[in-house]
Amino acid sequence: MKNPETAVTTKKKNRSRAGETWHRLKKNKGAMLGLAIIILLVLIALYTSIFWDYNTMIVKVNIPERVQPPSPVHPFGTDDMGRDVLIRTLYGTRYSLIIGFGATAIGLIIGVLLGAVAGYFGGIYEDIIMRATDIFASIPAILMGMVIVCVLGASLPNLLIAVGITAVPAFTRITRSMVLTIRNQEYIEAAKCIGTPNLKIIITEVIPNSLSPIIVVASSRIGSCTIQAAGLSFLGFGVPAPAPEWGAMISLSRNYIRTAPWMTLFPSLFIIIMVLAFNILGDGLRDALDPKLKR
Amino acid sequence: MSDVMLEVRNLKKYFKTLRGTVHAVDDVSFTVERGKTLGIVGESGCGKSTVGRCLLRLLEPTSGEIYFEGIDICGAKGSELKKLRKDMQMIFQDPYSSLNPRKTIRDIIAAPLLENKIIPNATKKDIDTRVLELMETVGLAERLFNSYPHELDGGRRQRVGIARALAVQPKFIECDEPVSALDVSIQAQILNLLKKLQRDRGLTFIFITHNLSVVHYFSDDIIVMYLGQIVEKAPARELFENPMHPYTKALLSAILVPEIGNRKQRIRLAGEVTSPIDPPDRCRFEKRCHYACELCNQGTPQLIEVSPNHFVACHCVQKNSNTIAAGG
Amino acid sequence: MSVENINHTEENEHLRYDTCETVLEVKDLVVHYELEDETVEAVNGISFSLKRGQTIGLVGETGAGKTTTALSTLNLLPDPPGVIKNGEITVCGHKMLELKPQELEKIRGKEISMIFQDPMTSLNPVMTVGEQIAESVRLHEGISKKEAFERAQEMLELVGIPGERAIDYPHQFSGGMKQRVVIAIALACNPYVLLADEPTTALDVTIQAQVLDMINDLKKRLGTALVMITHDLGVVAEICDQVAVMYAGRIVEYGTLEDVFAHTKHPYTEGLFNSLPNIADKNAELKPIPGLMPDPTKLPPGCAFAARCQYATEACKSAQPEPTYFSDTHYVLCTRYYEPDFRLLTRGV
Numbered sequence: 001m002k003n004p005e006t007a008v009t010t011k012k013k014n015r016s017r018a019g020e021t022w023h024r025l026k027k028n029k030g031a032m033l034g035l036a037i038i039i040l041l042v043l044i045a046l047y048t049s050i051f052w053d054y055n056t057m058i059v060k061v062n063i064p065e066r067v068q069p070p071s072p073v074h075p076f077g078t079d080d081m082g083r084d085v086l087i088r089t090l091y092g093t094r095y096s097l098i099i100g101f102g103a104t105a106i107g108l109i110i111g112v113l114l115g116a117v118a119g120y121f122g123g124i125y126e127d128i129i130m131r132a133t134d135i136f137a138s139i140p141a142i143l144m145g146m147v148i149v150c151v152l153g154a155s156l157p158n159l160l161i162a163v164g165i166t167a168v169p170a171f172t173r174i175t176r177s178m179v180l181t182i183r184n185q186e187y188i189e190a191a192k193c194i195g196t197p198n199l200k201i202i203i204t205e206v207i208p209n210s211l212s213p214i215i216v217v218a219s220s221r222i223g224s225c226t227i228q229a230a231g232l233s234f235l236g237f238g239v240p241a242p243a244p245e246w247g248a249m250i251s252l253s254r255n256y257i258r259t260a261p262w263m264t265l266f267p268s269l270f271i272i273i274m275v276l277a278f279n280i281l282g283d284g285l286r287d288a289l290d291p292k293l294k295r
Numbered sequence: 296m297s298d299v300m301l302e303v304r305n306l307k308k309y310f311k312t313l314r315g316t317v318h319a320v321d322d323v324s325f326t327v328e329r330g331k332t333l334g335i336v337g338e339s340g341c342g343k344s345t346v347g348r349c350l351l352r353l354l355e356p357t358s359g360e361i362y363f364e365g366i367d368i369c370g371a372k373g374s375e376l377k378k379l380r381k382d383m384q385m386i387f388q389d390p391y392s393s394l395n396p397r398k399t400i401r402d403i404i405a406a407p408l409l410e411n412k413i414i415p416n417a418t419k420k421d422i423d424t425r426v427l428e429l430m431e432t433v434g435l436a437e438r439l440f441n442s443y444p445h446e447l448d449g450g451r452r453q454r455v456g457i458a459r460a461l462a463v464q465p466k467f468i469e470c471d472e473p474v475s476a477l478d479v480s481i482q483a484q485i486l487n488l489l490k491k492l493q494r495d496r497g498l499t500f501i502f503i504t505h506n507l508s509v510v511h512y513f514s515d516d517i518i519v520m521y522l523g524q525i526v527e528k529a530p531a532r533e534l535f536e537n538p539m540h541p542y543t544k545a546l547l548s549a550i551l552v553p554e555i556g557n558r559k560q561r562i563r564l565a566g567e568v569t570s571p572i573d574p575p576d577r578c579r580f581e582k583r584c585h586y587a588c589e590l591c592n593q594g595t596p597q598l599i600e601v602s603p604n605h606f607v608a609c610h611c612v613q614k615n616s617n618t619i620a621a622g623g
Numbered sequence: 624m625s626v627e628n629i630n631h632t633e634e635n636e637h638l639r640y641d642t643c644e645t646v647l648e649v650k651d652l653v654v655h656y657e658l659e660d661e662t663v664e665a666v667n668g669i670s671f672s673l674k675r676g677q678t679i680g681l682v683g684e685t686g687a688g689k690t691t692t693a694l695s696t697l698n699l700l701p702d703p704p705g706v707i708k709n710g711e712i713t714v715c716g717h718k719m720l721e722l723k724p725q726e727l728e729k730i731r732g733k734e735i736s737m738i739f740q741d742p743m744t745s746l747n748p749v750m751t752v753g754e755q756i757a758e759s760v761r762l763h764e765g766i767s768k769k770e771a772f773e774r775a776q777e778m779l780e781l782v783g784i785p786g787e788r789a790i791d792y793p794h795q796f797s798g799g800m801k802q803r804v805v806i807a808i809a810l811a812c813n814p815y816v817l818l819a820d821e822p823t824t825a826l827d828v829t830i831q832a833q834v835l836d837m838i839n840d841l842k843k844r845l846g847t848a849l850v851m852i853t854h855d856l857g858v859v860a861e862i863c864d865q866v867a868v869m870y871a872g873r874i875v876e877y878g879t880l881e882d883v884f885a886h887t888k889h890p891y892t893e894g895l896f897n898s899l900p901n902i903a904d905k906n907a908e909l910k911p912i913p914g915l916m917p918d919p920t921k922l923p924p925g926c927a928f929a930a931r932c933q934y935a936t937e938a939c940k941s942a943q944p945e946p947t948y949f950s951d952t953h954y955v956l957c958t959r960y961y962e963p964d965f966r967l968l969t970r971g972v
Contacts, residue, residue, distance in 0.1 A: 338827035338828060338829065338830075339798075339827055448915060448916075449685075450915065478684035478685050478854065479684060479854060479856075479895055479898045479899065480684060480894060480895065480898045480911055480912035481684075481911070481915075482898065482911075483897075483898035483899070483909040483910070483911030483912075484911040484913075486900075486909055486911075487908075487909055487911060505827065505828060507828065507902075508899065508900045508901075508902050509900055511900065511902060511905060512900035512901075512905060512909070513900075531905065532905060535902070535905075545829055546828060546829060548832075549828045549829045549831065549832035550828070550857070550902060551831075551832075551835075551855065551857025551858055551860065551861050552857055552860065552902060553855075553856035553857045553859070553860050553884070553896065553899060554860060554884065555860055555880055555881055555884045555885060561832055561836070563832070563833065563836065564829045564833070
């Protein structure tokens with residue numbers, strides 16, 4: 001005879017927390033839409049360089065066709081150098097994605113480590129790290145980014161670093177507050193009892209359990225890093241021209257905003273869509289990861 | 296001389312707070328004999344868990360000495376401490392927070408084996424085999440090997456916690472309220488398991504709890520704590536048959552017995568536990584005590600042996616037993 | 624609220640005092656929690672009734688359906704996922720499951736109220752305790768602020784807290800004191816029925832004894848009927864005159880305190896008693912009930928306890944047991960009692 005109880009347990013047996021989260025996330029239509037858009041953008045970023053040559057199609061000046069409104073040949077129109085806005089905008093996806101993911105990754109790694117150390121050890125470590133974070137966070141992000149780019153020089157890697165560093169305080173704070181609650185859990189004491197060294201406890205016990213809110217912060221942070229990078233590029237501190245970074249494109253087209261609005265419109269639209277996609281995915285992730293919604 | 300495994304001398308643990316110094320544990324001394332169980336009872340805030348955490352150096356004692364098989368725990372560092380911890384393990388109160396939710400049962404039980412290299416040159420298969428053995432010892436089905444803690448009920452989680460503690464083959468296990476979060480029928484299963492393990496492996500236990508009937512069932516000797524101090528210490532049977540300290544008497548009379556016709560007259564304690572912040576040098580129980588007398592504000596009462604192995608810290612009891620001794 | 628309305632309620636009140644003898648009646652209550660991919664069968668047909676001044680203990684372990692029963696009684700079940708599939712709940716003549724939200728608000732707190740396990744979370748931290756008691760009174764009896772505050776002070780005195788502490792905030796009270804305040808709020812409008820969900824579980828032993836003594840005392844003085852939800856048979860012995868032992872959403876044994884404690888009939892009740900350490904005999908072995916509660920989403924077709932029961936036969940596993948009566952007050956749900964000479968091994972002579 002088959003025991004119904006064991007049947008249930010075997011069915012659900014190996015669904016880990018990540019599996020459960022994915023299961024719940026799948027049911028959230030908004031988050032899935034966001035995820036689909038992000039996947040689409042990633043595919044665009046990957047394939048544009050295969051189909052279009054950077055030198056001939058992206059940056060090559062084509063004066064006869066300059067400032068043309070949208071048409072079947074150039075669906076998004078052309079810019080003041082006669083370059084196709086659609087192709088440039090699509091090609092620009094890679095910059096925004098690289099900066100979004102890369103800068104967030106930099107902020108996440110540094111921020112989580114600092115936050116974990118501050119929260120776990122407390123005392124003087126906590127004081128130093130958290131006060132430094134406070135000071136850091138009180139400097140306007142755009143100003144901070146400009147200073148870093150000025151010192152290091154304008155290039156994509158430097159823009160990454162500049163944007164990434166301004167993302168550190170958010171991660172430090174959220175990690176510290178998570179660690180403060182986890183630190184008092186009995187499984188941390190249990191790990192100490194079996195002789196696990198502190199650093200290993202932080203890496204194997206503390207950080208994995210504080211990941212949920214960090215993931216949520218990270219996913220919406222990708223959006224804001226994108227905006228910030230576009231802002232810096234707009235001001236001329238980002239990816240140097242003629243690279244089709246969205247912020248730089250908007251900056252270049254601002255003189256034509258009355259006469260040729262399509263030049264500004266399409267890159268802006270893409271920024272909005274990308275940021276929105278990351279934000280709704282972040283919201284969905286928060287719901288999916290929230291243990292209170294778990295039955 | 297009896298075979299003493301653990302000796303605690305004048306243990307103190309103070310916490311500094313904005314409102315003053317909390318005397319969580321104030322001058323506590325006791326010994327635990329090999330193969331025996333010492334129960335520590337008291338209400339919340341009496342310092343029983345703090346004592347337990349000091350024993351395993353999860354908290355650093357403010358002062359005092361703790362000897363485990365003659366080795367000073369408080370002075371141990373690094374590898375020495377790690378070696379000591381192999382012999383001393385702990386079972387925690389809350390089966391929901393004592394297991395890392397992101398690890399499988401296998402990984403939780405394997406962690407102490409790997410960390411302490413219990414099996415030399417172990418392959419993954421050796422570890423798996425040992426984990427399965429441990430799971431069988433504590434009565435966990437093999438199919439739970441790859442499960443996560445959230446898939447298990449409280450009783451099974453507590454069994455995982457016990458298996459983890461047993462993995463390093465300790466001589467001494469400290470149980471901090473191991474059954475208070477469990478249902479009655481499951482509670483009995485876990486208590487029986489712990490008793491069986493003690494019989495089979497000759498383990499020494501410290502059993503910290505607020506549940507008097509459980510501690511009576513489980514312990515050989517019992518310590519009653521109140522506001523960071525030991526007020527009474529006696530063998531379990533003696534303590535329940537002949538409680539001396541007014542607080543112990545009140546505690547025992549507050550036990551709810553599941554029998555009819557037992558709505559007995561209780562010793563009603565007035566008020567609640569007073570603050571352990573900067574307590575004055577006098578009996579800490581005086582304000583709630585029915586027997587308080589003029590002696591009670593004359594210094595903190597010391598533990599005095601009133602009959603063989605029965606210690607009480609109460610001025611009035613000591614005075615009375617002296618007069619009885621003198622008169623008789 | 625208009626003057627007319629107040630008079631109206633007062634008239635009603637007199638009426639009810641005369642007619643209302645059975646203050647609480649629960650009939651065939653079935654409650655499910657309908658989740659996305661499964662249904663938790665929390666309560667599966669529970670009936671009991673309570674006369675004025677009586678106390679019933681709902682005893683059982685986690686997942687037995689005790690709290691669900693209580694919340695349904697107040698029609699406070701979180702919906703979704705909770706769904707009352709069947710049943711009728713009558714509080715002093717009011718059919719709780721048929722009333723509109725506004726009508727329910729008038730009854731809750733006034734005629735039936737509830738206290739929860741954790742006193743720390745049931746009080747509002749930014750209001751003084753006096754205001755919180757007074758608020759409950761003012762909601763139900765249109766009296767002035769000053770009168771309500773005086774009543775709050777009286778209530779505090781009643782639960783053994785000096786009246787002048789009415790101006791203190793919850794954090795200034797200890798755990799036991801907070802639970803007294805919670806009880807004062809629940810009793811402020813002198814309800815007919817008080818539901819107490821594990822009211823002493825979070826408290827220390829000596830404080831638990833104090834609070835139980837106080838509840839016993841108030842019960843006698845105010846004539847409130849009490850539904851005591853607990854897992855602790857000791858609490859039941861202390862305070863109840865009727866006992867309903869619950870298992871997997873059913874009452875498996877029901878009777879007076881004496882019936883259940885001295886003449887135990889159900890194997891599960893027997894198992895509960897044998898799981899407890901005996902304070903009188905240190906060496907008596909604990910006999911735990913083997914196994915676990917069945918999964919409430921997959922209840923077996925027969926007796927839910929059969930899988931853990933030492934007396935179970937094949938017949939137990941196939942069909943739901945019907946109640947077997949031993950007296951007017953005492954019944955069990957156990958198939959084995961269809962055999963006239965079936966007896967439990969250790970209890971219930």
